[in-house]
Amino acid sequence: MTLLRKLHRWLGLLIGSVIFFTSLSGTILAFQQDLIRLSIPGETPVYRPTSDIMAAQALAQISGPDTRYVTFPQPGSNYFIHITAERQVYHHPQSFAPLETRFAIPEILAFLSDLHIHLLAGHDGETVLGFIGLVLVFLILGGLILWFPGRRGFQVKKSLPASLKRGALLHSHRSLGALSSLMILLLTLTGTGLVFYETSRTILHGLYLTPGPAPRRPPQVTPVRNSAQQPWSDILATVRQALPDGHITRYYAPDTAQTATVRFRLRYPEDWTPNGGSYVEINPYTAAALGVTDYRQAPPPDRLARKFFPLHAGHVGGMLYQILIALSGVALAMMIFTGILAWLKSKKRAKLKPLRPQILSKKP
Numbered sequence: 389m390t391l392l393r394k395l396h397r398w399l400g401l402l403i404g405s406v407i408f409f410t411s412l413s414g415t416i417l418a419f420q421q422d423l424i425r426l427s428i429p430g431e432t433p434v435y436r437p438t439s440d441i442m443a444a445q446a447l448a449q450i451s452g453p454d455t456r457y458v459t460f461p462q463p464g465s466n467y468f469i470h471i472t473a474e475r476q477v478y479h480h481p482q483s484f485a486p487l488e489t490r491f492a493i494p495e496i497l498a499f500l501s502d503l504h505i506h507l508l509a510g511h512d513g514e515t516v517l518g519f520i521g522l523v524l525v526f527l528i529l530g531g532l533i534l535w536f537p538g539r540r541g542f543q544v545k546k547s548l549p550a551s552l553k554r555g556a557l558l559h560s561h562r563s564l565g566a567l568s569s570l571m572i573l574l575l576t577l578t579g580t581g582l583v584f585y586e587t588s589r590t591i592l593h594g595l596y597l598t599p600g601p602a603p604r605r606p607p608q609v610t611p612v613r614n615s616a617q618q619p620w621s622d623i624l625a626t627v628r629q630a631l632p633d634g635h636i637t638r639y640y641a642p643d644t645a646q647t648a649t650v651r652f653r654l655r656y657p658e659d660w661t662p663n664g665g666s667y668v669e670i671n672p673y674t675a676a677a678l679g680v681t682d683y684r685q686a687p688p689p690d691r692l693a694r695k696f697f698p699l700h701a702g703h704v705g706g707m708l709y710q711i712l713i714a715l716s717g718v719a720l721a722m723m724i725f726t727g728i729l730a731w732l733k734s735k736k737r738a739k740l741k742p743l744r745p746q747i748l749s750k751k752p
Contacts, residue, residue: 415717427493444620518583578700592689607678617672
């Protein structure tokens with residue numbers, strides 16, 4: 389137990405500052421769609437499923453050479469969202485007109501998302517955060533083991549420190565951990581699973597005793613100079629024919645200069661992921677389908693892996709689950725704060741101890 393206590397202390401001090409900011413940013417991002425609606429003036433448009441005709445008109449009007457992807461209107465986010473390398477623009481679901489945003493909320497959310505996912509350091513930051521997530525799993529499980537022998541002294545009211553004394557801080561740290569550990573463990577495991585997604589899929593296939601996931605290579609179409617693509621209506625008709633029951637949620641433009649392949653993402657009602665897990669790749673010059681990925685036909689381990697994101701980001705369970713995520717994020721941040729402050733107070737007390745005999749000896 390002594391070794392576990394030391395590991396818990398020093399690992400917590402090592403990664404505490406990173407966890408503090410990622411937990412608070414995750415708390416805010418749990419309400420991302422609500423904040424976006426707040427940022428757009430005027431009455432929120434009533435959601436109506438986008439017809440293929442409207443989708444073709446929207447893509448013709450919104451997309452351009454700098455497009456990365458276009459997200460289609462969905463319940464709770466009833467706007468077209470045009471994403472480029474430089475900006476994110478919201479468009480009205482019927483008129484396709486660009487919408488003004490206020491309070492810089494989209495920009496703030498984009499910054500918090502980059503912090504929460506990449507630590508503001510791109511792919512390398514995301515990988516580092518994944519390993520920090522693994523350390524946090526160890527801290528959660530180790531903390532429960534350390535708490536369990538003294539569990540009879542647990543009191544909910546001690547979750548908020550009555551003072552800034554070391555004893556009150558430690559009581560708060562332990563009580564918050566006991567209350568929120570399972571939810572924090574779920575969020576940490578799903579977040580780490582998203583970072584190491586292919587490894588997570590392989591592990592799940594091993595648990596299900598099924599063959600590992602085969603590497604998928606999207607079909608490529610060589611760009612043809614001065615060759616026009618087929619009308620959007622024909623391309624969308626191919627998508628509809630490939631997955632007739634799916635709801636189109638996103639269009640992806642070609643991601644490199646070496647390919648002209650365009651891709652559409654679709655969602656089925658049973659898919660928890662907000663944008664779905666089904667895809668259709670299209671040759672834009674012929675409007676022919678090059679590849680189809682149907683979420684419903686994926687093996688159980690892959691369907692389970694697709695649930696990591698909605699569980700982590702609060703896209704299931706409604707407002708109650710979002711509140712649980714927010715409370716867990718605040719609890720984790722408070723545990724970091726109380727743990728570090730209690731350690732600082734113990735260091736201060738250790739420095740004062742050698743001085744006390746000297747002070748007493750000088751008394752007359």
